[in-house]
Amino acid sequence: DIQVTQSPSSVSASVGDRITITCRASEGIKNRLAWYQQKPGKAPKLLIYAASTLQDGVPSRFIGSGSGPDFTLTISSLQPEDFATYFCQQPFGFSVTFGQGTRLEIK
Amino acid sequence: EVQLVESGGDLVQPGRSLRLSCAASGFSFDNYTMYWVRQVPGKGLEWLSAISWNSGRIGYGDSARGRFTISRDNAKNSLYLQMNSLKPEDTALYYCVRAIGGYSEYYFDYWGQGTQVTVSS
Numbered sequence: 001d002i003q004v005t006q007s008p009s010s011v012s013a014s015v016g017d018r019i020t021i022t023c024r025a026s027e028g029i030k031n032r033l034a035w036y037q038q039k040p041g042k043a044p045k046l047l048i049y050a051a052s053t054l055q056d057g058v059p060s061r062f063i064g065s066g067s068g069p070d071f072t073l074t075i076s077s078l079q080p081e082d083f084a085t086y087f088c089q090q091p092f093g094f095s096v097t098f099g100q101g102t103r104l105e106i107k
Numbered sequence: 108e109v110q111l112v113e114s115g116g117d118l119v120q121p122g123r124s125l126r127l128s129c130a131a132s133g134f135s136f137d138n139y140t141m142y143w144v145r146q147v148p149g150k151g152l153e154w155l156s157a158i159s160w161n162s163g164r165i166g167y168g169d170s171a172r173g174r175f176t177i178s179r180d181n182a183k184n185s186l187y188l189q190m191n192s193l194k195p196e197d198t199a200l201y202y203c204v205r206a207i208g209g210y211s212e213y214y215f216d217y218w219g220q221g222t223q224v225t226v227s228s
Contacts, residue, residue, distance in 0.1 A: 034214045043202060043218035044152065055216065087152060091212040094166030096142075098152040 002027045002090050006099025012107040013078055021073045021102045023088035029068040034089045037082075038101075044087060048073065078104075109133040109217045111203045116222030123193055127222055129186040129203030137161075137181035140206040140213060143171075143188045145199040146221075153199075156188060157206070157213070170197075193226045200224075 003026040013019050023033060031051040036044035046055045048064035051071055061082075063074040075082055083106050088099040115127040127143070143155040156177040157166045165177055176189040186203055200221040206213040 032212050036215075043220060044215070045218075046214060046216050049208075049214040089152075089214070091208055091214050093211060094154075094157040094164070094213070095168065096154050096213055098154075100151050 001095045001097055002029060002092055004033075004088050004090050004097055004099045006088050006102055008102060009100065010103040010105060012105045014107045015078050015080055017078045017107075019075050019078060019104065021086055021088075021104075023066075023071045023073075023099050025069040025071070025090055027069070029090050029092060031067045032091050033064070033066070033068075033071045034091060035062075035064055035073045036087045036089065037084050038087065039084045047086075049091075075104075080106075109205070111205065111217055111219035113201060113203045113219045113222035116201060116224045118225045118227065119193055120228050121194055121226055123226075124189070124191045125193060125224060127188040127190065127201055127203075127224075129219060131184045131186065131203075131205075134205070136179075136184040140164075141179060141186045142204040142206055142213070142215065143175075143177060143186075144202045144204050144215070144218075145197075145224075146202065147199045155201075158186070190224070193224075195226045197224060197226050 006023045033051045035048040038044040052064045061076040086102045110132045112130045142157045155171040158177045174192045178187045202221045203219040204215045205217040207216045
């Protein structure tokens with residue numbers, strides 16, 4: 001199975017900051033990667049797929065980039081509602097895998 | 108509005124069985140590949156099983172293979188997960204998830220609220 005390694009595991013930032021989360025795939029996956037946001041007690045929410053395509057309704061401050069094996073999720077100007085946990089996911093075949101998650105906390 | 112509502116989670120003893128159900132509404136259920144994904148609270152996400160729109164393709168992750176069986180009933184807009192020989196490490200929140208993408212790539216655009224499975228004596 002293709003593995004994805006996400007970093008950092010946690011990050012502290014302030015409203016208005018720009019932050020970047022990275023995900024590295026163990027094999028070439030071209031531009032096939034998704035990013036999810038999860039808030040406490042809620043299911044994950046799809047933010048970005050195919051590395052850089054914004055899901056409907058997701059604010060444009062969420063920016064995905066990269067091509068296998070390295071990908072990034074950038075939040076250009078943090079808003080209070082952005083403090084959550086973020087996961088990456090490689091989508092190949094049925095055997096998808098998720099990154100370990102990055103917890104974004106308020107500084 | 109797309110809705111996925113899981114049910115069937117419970118507290119069970121090790122070695123027992125449980126059947127999870129997912130009722131889908133608000134979309135053409137028989138057009139989509141569906142997944143079961145689980146999460147230990149505060150931990151990561153793990154795919155368990157997937158089933159194509161017509162049940163022609165089925166897959167299992169390492170934790171599910173040999174113990175869990177996925178199925179669907181398109182006439183009832185329902186997805187199922189039969190879990191046998193449950194272990195304490197199966198304790199988690201189980202999500203029913205709709206997949207988008209294509210034959211070889213799957214992203215998850217709608218998730219249920221999850222159903223809790225606890226395996227303990």
